[in-house]
Amino acid sequence: KRLLLLLILVLISEVNGQRQKQKPKRKPVRPTPEPVEPTELPPPLPPGPPSVFPDCPRECFCPSDFPSALYCDSRNLRKVPLIPPRIHYLYLQNNFIDSLPEESFKNATELRWVNLDNNRIKKLDRRVMEQMDGLIFLYLEKNQLKEVPSFLPPNLEQLRLSRNLISKIPAGVFNKLEHLVLLDLHHNKLSDGVFNKNTFRGLKNLMQLNLAHNILRKLPPGLPSAVHQLFLDRNNIEDIPDDYFKEFPNLAFLRLNYNQISDKGLPKNSFNLTNLLVLQLAHNKLTNMPFINPKLEHLYLNDNSIERINGTQICPTSLITFQDLSADLENAPRLRYLRLDGNQLKPPIPLDLMMCFRLLQSVVF
Numbered sequence: 001k002r003l004l005l006l007l008i009l010v011l012i013s014e015v016n017g018q019r020q021k022q023k024p025k026r027k028p029v030r031p032t033p034e035p036v037e038p039t040e041l042p043p044p045l046p047p048g049p050p051s052v053f054p055d056c057p058r059e060c061f062c063p064s065d066f067p068s069a070l071y072c073d074s075r076n077l078r079k080v081p082l083i084p085p086r087i088h089y090l091y092l093q094n095n096f097i098d099s100l101p102e103e104s105f106k107n108a109t110e111l112r113w114v115n116l117d118n119n120r121i122k123k124l125d126r127r128v129m130e131q132m133d134g135l136i137f138l139y140l141e142k143n144q145l146k147e148v149p150s151f152l153p154p155n156l157e158q159l160r161l162s163r164n165l166i167s168k169i170p171a172g173v174f175n176k177l178e179h180l181v182l183l184d185l186h187h188n189k190l191s192d193g194v195f196n197k198n199t200f201r202g203l204k205n206l207m208q209l210n211l212a213h214n215i216l217r218k219l220p221p222g223l224p225s226a227v228h229q230l231f232l233d234r235n236n237i238e239d240i241p242d243d244y245f246k247e248f249p250n251l252a253f254l255r256l257n258y259n260q261i262s263d264k265g266l267p268k269n270s271f272n273l274t275n276l277l278v279l280q281l282a283h284n285k286l287t288n289m290p291f292i293n294p295k296l297e298h299l300y301l302n303d304n305s306i307e308r309i310n311g312t313q314i315c316p317t318s319l320i321t322f323q324d325l326s327a328d329l330e331n332a333p334r335l336r337y338l339r340l341d342g343n344q345l346k347p348p349i350p351l352d353l354m355m356c357f358r359l360l361q362s363v364v365f
Contacts, residue, residue, distance in 0.1 A: 239265025
C-alpha cells in the first residue's frame with residue numbers, strides 16, 4: 001500500500017509540473033486595415049450647417065451678407081467643390097488640393113479673385129484657365145509648380161507665384177498680360193539661363209516685380225521698363241552693368257540686399273536715378289559708399305565692409321553751396337534715413353557727411 005501511495009504522489013507532481021510549463025494561448029492579432037486617407041493628411045472637416053444659398057457646397061461657407069464670396073479655406077480639402085456661378089471671390093488656401101478639375105469650375109465664369117495659396121498644385125489645366133477671362137487676382141503661393149503656368153487669363157492684375165519650385169518661364173507666357181501690375185516670383189529656383197530679352201514682353205504696365213530669393217548671378221535682361229518697385233535681394237548678383245537701371249525711368253524702390261555686390265562690380269552712376277526714393281544694399285561687399293541722386297530719401301548700407309566715408313566725394317551736390325547753414329534747403333539732397341551699422345566705421349559721424357545731407361532725420365551708425 002505504501003508503494004502504491006508513493007507512485008500516485010509522483011504521478012500527480014509530474015502532471016502539475018507540466019501544467020506550469022504550458023504557456024497560455026494568445027489570441028490571433030488581426031492585421032491593421034489600410035487607412036482610407038493618406039496618413040500624413042488630417043481628415044476633412046465635417047460639413048457645416050445648411051446655407052441660405054442652396055448651391056453652397058456643404059464643405060464651404062457662404063456668408064449671407066457677401067453672396068459673391070465662397071470660403072473653402074483651411075478645411076483639409078483634397079478636391080475643389082463645384083463652384084456656383086454667382087461666385088466672384090473664391091478662397092481655397094491652406095488645403096491639400098493638387099489639381100483644378102474642369103468639372104469644378106464649369107459654372108464659375110464670373111470669378112475675379114482666386115486664392116489657392118498653400119496647396120499641392122503642380123500645374124493648371126488649360127481649359128480651366130481659358131474660361132476665367134474676368135479673373136483679376138490669382139494667388140498660387142506655396143504650391144509645387146515647376147514653371148510659370150501658361151494660358152493665364154488676359155485681365156490679370158496680380159499674379160503671385162512665390163514659394164514654388166519654378167525653374168522655367170515658357171516663351172510668350174506673359175505676352176497677353178498687358179494689365180498685370182504685380183508679378184511675384186520670389187523664393188523659387190530661377191537662374192540666369194531662364195531669362196532673355198523677350199521673357200517679360202507684354203508686361204507694359206507692370207509696377208512691382210519680385211525676383212528675390214532665387215539663384216541669379218546676373219541682373220536679368222529685358223525687365224519691364226514701367227516697373228516702379230524691383231526686388232532682387234537674396235540672390236548671388238556680383239555686378240551691375242553700365243546704365244542698367246537707366247532703362248527704368250519710373251523706378252522708385254530698389255532692393256538688392258544679401259547679394260555679392262562689390263565696388264569693382266558697381267559703376268559710379270549706377271544709382272544716379274531721378275525718381276529713386278529707396279535704395280537697399282545691405283549685406284553686400286561694398287567698401288565705399290556709392291554715389292546717389294540728390295532725390296534719394298532712404299539708403300540702407302548696413303552690414304557691408306565700409307571703412308570710411310568722404311562726405312565731400314559722395315555728396316551729390318557741391319558742399320560749397322551749403323556752407324551757410326541758414327541757406328535755403330530746397331536744393332539740399334533729400335536723404336532722410338541712412339543706415340551704416342554693421343560696417344567697419346568708427347564714430348564720430350563725419351562732419352562733411354552731415355553738412356551734405358542736412359535733411360537727415362535718422363542715421364544708424
